[in-house]
Amino acid sequence: MPDNGYIALLVGVAAAITWLLRALPFAGLAPMRDSEVVKYLGIHMPLGVMVMLTIYTLRPGVTAGGIGVLWLALAVLITAGLHCWRGQALLSIVGGTAVYVVLMTWL
Structure with a gap:
């Protein structure tokens, strides 16, 4: 069985990698705030995501x-x-979920 120092090192490395991976998108977002592509995606992406989720669900x-x-x-x-x-x-x-559940119980 590994000793406590080895386990602490593994936990520290895992914590550091997790922190870096979570901070990386925020660091990369700052230079792109004024980008036209980001503005375009900010306007049109929510509709696209909702359409994809609807298709996947139905x-x-x-x-x-x-x-x-x-x-x-x-x-x-x-x-x-x-x-x-x-x-x-x-x-x-x-409302829509309740209607669907009620109708499906009659099936």
Whole structure:
């Protein structure tokens, strides 16, 4: 079994590497704050991420087929409707999820 000094050295090296890896993005971000590319990505990236997450989330339900696709489409429409009506993400997510769960229990 390794001695305590060796274990302490390993923990220290792991902590230093972890700290450096977490600090590196912030150090690299400072010179890019005025970049046009970063500004463009800041505007358009959230929509792209949400589209990707939506596709990733809905894909298994759509490929399963059957009446579940109808329930899924209804839940998505209700979620979008709630969000357009009230503009609150939490209400939209909880409402759409609740509708989908209730509909799937009837399946």
